[in-house]
Amino acid sequence: MNRLLICTLFFLFRNLNPTLSLSPDGLSVLSLKSAVDQPAGHDSPFADWNENGTTPCRWSGISCMNITGFPDPRVVGISVSGKNLRGYIPSELGTLIYLRRLNLHNNNFYGSIPDQLFNATSLHSLFLYGNNLSGSLPPLICNLPRLQNLDLSNNSLSGSLPENLKNCKQLQRLILAQNKFSGEIPGGIWPELNNLVQLDLSSNELNGSIPSTIGELNSLSTTLNLSFNHFSGKLPKTLGDLPVTVSFDLRNNNLSGEIPETGSFANQGPTAFLNNPLLCGFPLQKPCKNSDIIPSSGTQNSGPDLSETRKKGLSSGLIVLISAADAIGVALLGMVIVYIYWKTNDSSNSCSCTGKSKFGGRNDDKRRICALCSSCACINGIRNEDSEFEDHEKGETSRKGEGELVAIDKGFSFELDELLRASAYVLGKSGLGIVYKVVLGNGVPVAVRRLGEGGSDQQRYKEFAAEVQAIGKVKHPNVVKLRAYYWAPDEKLLISDFISNGNLATAMKGRNGQPSANLTWSIRLKIAKGSARGLAYLHECSPRKFVHGDVKPSNILLDDEFQPYISDFGLNKLITITGSDPSSSGGFIGGLPYKSIQSERNDNYRAPEARVTSGRPNQKWDVYSFGVVLLELLTGKSPEISPTTSTSMEIPDLVRWVRKGFEEENPLSDMVDPMLLQEVHAKKEVLAVFYVALACTEADPEIRPRMKTVSENLDRIGT
Structure with a gap:
């Protein structure tokens, strides 16, 4: 009898469904496969999602990480994008409590975003754009305390923007473009979003006036896009308080009145305001009506009084003509002044924004004059010197x-x-x-x-x-x-x-393998900022929008003042040509x-995707490499040598070691270069640069910021 029972139990357990051996995270991830109508085969993104295994960590699109206190790795990322998948987003994904990144963009998911998804409280990046999702913006979305990137654009979401968006304190990018959101924007949202760098609400059905509180988004550094809506009323002057790096896009609305000429408004081109029939003033080629012009008390003796002129019967058309002539005269005078200024600089051994320079000028003089060259406007708008670089025969x-x-x-x-x-x-x-x-x-x-x-x-x-x-x-x-x-x-x-002063690799290693004593925090921050500006210029402003492809400390040269210079870009292509x-x-x-x-060893600075592909380098590869350089500046440790004293190979590189330190909330003193601990005042600045470096070294290239954003964020540190 006992033998019969043992045999029965043996066959029973042997024939149990093997999915029971799959980890709980694996079962939750499988819910996505079940929710999608996807044909089987080699082209399926789920071809290797094998429910007979024990872990989902080797499945395509799934990334895992070891978490302290758990014997098995936990799922931290799901990326199944651009596969034309049709289905719904399963609520079971909300049980993945360590899920940080969910990328399902550019598919055909339909239905509403399930409220249960926001039980995954570790989510910091949610990319669902390019689907057919409907319903309202989930009210529980700001239950995610770490949410930084929210992109729901190009869907069919509707309803109003909820006031409780202000609770998304860590939000950096809010992109809700190309949906059906309607109603007025609550003004109370924006003063609370102290980390927002990008706001895109374009191509919706929003109406009412633009809240003046948007001008309190001091961290905004890329774009403010409110175009293709139904906003009306005057432009709030507070928008001029936004950082000068912000690009406005207010096209195709019903805005009216005169465009302010203060602060950030002065940096915008005319395209930012097009197709608002009732808007007038600079930079539009549409002067405001004279009835809207109020003479200031300080100009009484500078010319005839406008009211007196009207009494004498001067027609409004003639007044407009006179105003236009005045504007043209001022513009011509400005052009003459600018021309004389650049001619003077070009003839004085300097390096103007035209790029025209004479060899041998002092570096400090050139930097003072060339500071303007960090802006694309110098290349695209002031002067065009391309004729200097025509065929070499000339x-x-x-x-x-x-x-x-x-x-x-x-x-x-x-x-x-x-x-x-x-x-x-x-x-x-x-x-x-x-x-x-x-x-x-x-x-x-x-x-x-x-x-x-x-x-x-x-x-x-x-x-x-x-x-x-x-x-x-x-x-x-x-x-x-x-x-x-x-x-x-x-x-x-x-x-x-x-x-003249070698490169950053030599400065970091020094004679005894330790960073040079000259590399104080202020010097390191200077090197980080200058290097970021150079790379951002290569990416955004250079004629070819170059990708460096080999960013590392030995390619960051230093002069006697520790001013950094990016070198060796474009060499690989030249060698290939020859x-x-x-x-x-x-x-x-x-x-x-x-x-x-x-x-x-190049692999230590290369992005994860660059190590497994033979594709052409791209700008996000450079961003990752620069992030590793930042971590090296911060920690004083080389990326090829594990900083941990343990004999375990659990932490094979610098990036993972730093991330683990932040996840376990280790003291900053355990990670930062001991040389920097003497500069106590720099603690907040060091921490801020750590966050920039961590953003640059995200495993998912889509989450990494552009170098332009990296540079702008670094420039704000310590100022």
Whole structure:
């Protein structure tokens, strides 16, 4: 009898449904598969969602993390986007209490957003845009205490915006565009959202006046988009109190009155206000009616009184004509002043926003003048100097044999023989070639990078010249300036400014493996801000909107004042074009002895997705790499060596170690470089930079901010 019972139990347990062995998180995740009408097959995003396993952590689109106190990893991310999935969002996802990121965008999910989803109180990023969701904005959405990114755009959500949005204290991005929200915007929401950097309510059915309290969003740094609604009334002057970096988009509303000319309003172009028939004033080409103009008490003696003029019978049309003539006169005068100003600067060994500079000017003078160059407006709006960079045949060229030396910058010229005779020594060698310091006859040092031999056919030359010319157009006080290049069948050289104080990698490692004593907190913050400005310029303002692709400390050069310069962008493409071997010996300066410098292991700075794909680098790769550099500046630790003293391999890199420290709420002193602990006043600033670095190193590239946003956030720290 006992034997029969044992056999029965054996067969019973052997044939139990194996899904019982799947973890609770796995069962919750499977609810998404069940809620979707998705055909089976290799094209299905759920092809490897195997309910017979024990964990969902190896399934496509699922990310997990070890949480203290739990034997198994917990689900922290779900990303199943752009798969044309049709179904509903299951309420069971709310049981994933450690879920941080839910990305279901660009599918065909329908129905309402379930209230139970907001039981997943660890959610900080919710991306549901590009679906067919309906219903109202869930009132429980701000029960998520860590919610930072909310993008529900391009759905069919309706109803009014709830007042309790003000409880989303940590919200950074609120994007509700292209829905059917209606009614007036509650004014009490905005003073409470102290972390909001982006607000997009465009393409809805919102009406009423724009709340003046939106002007209290001091953290706003990217866009304020209220376009394509039914807003009416005058523009609140308080919007001018928003940071000057904010771009307005108020098109296609029913706004009226004169556009204020104070604060941030003065930085907006006319497109920000188009298709508001009753709006007038600068920058629209529509002057306001004279009846709206009130003379100030301080202008009584500056001209005829307007009321007296009217009494004398001057017609309103003539008044408008006179006003227009005055405006044209002022504009012409302004253009003359601007022209004289730039001509003066261009002729005084400076580096104006045109990018025109003469080699050898003092760095501090150039930085003062070139501070304006950090804005895209300098490139796009003030002057167009592209004619300087047309085909190299129009530039200054020096030939020797079959070789050709081309000066990209008109203010920089020397003969090829001068370069050949110059004294030179090797600064270092990497996979991208040998770099020499060469002192020219006038005593000015330059950096010469030898790319190797490579091909010499005409097509390669044209591609190489075009790419170098594009790199040469990049002009920013935090980017190394390319001055000239040399092309010959057996030699390719790039000549750029020599930056005198080494690079950040050397400064961080020092002589004894510890950061240099000169790297105080103020210096590190200066390096972080300048480097971010340079990268943001490459991404947003440079002619090609360059991706660096290899951001690391050795590519951040420092001058004697610890001003940072981004270097070595665009090299990989040049080497690909030439088909050269940069490490090959020979050439007319390649035969000099050199000291090999071990560069950082690139994988330690590369984004997670960059390590598993052979695709082209993109800007979000750079953002991640820059985030690792920030963490290195903050902690003083190299990313390739686990900072933990444990023998366990549980924490293999710097990013995970820092994230774990914040999750476990470890003291800041346990993570920050001990050298910085002496500067007690910097604690809040250090913490703020940590948060920027953590945002940059998010595993999901869609969540990472743009470099422009990173730069703006860093610039606000310590000011």
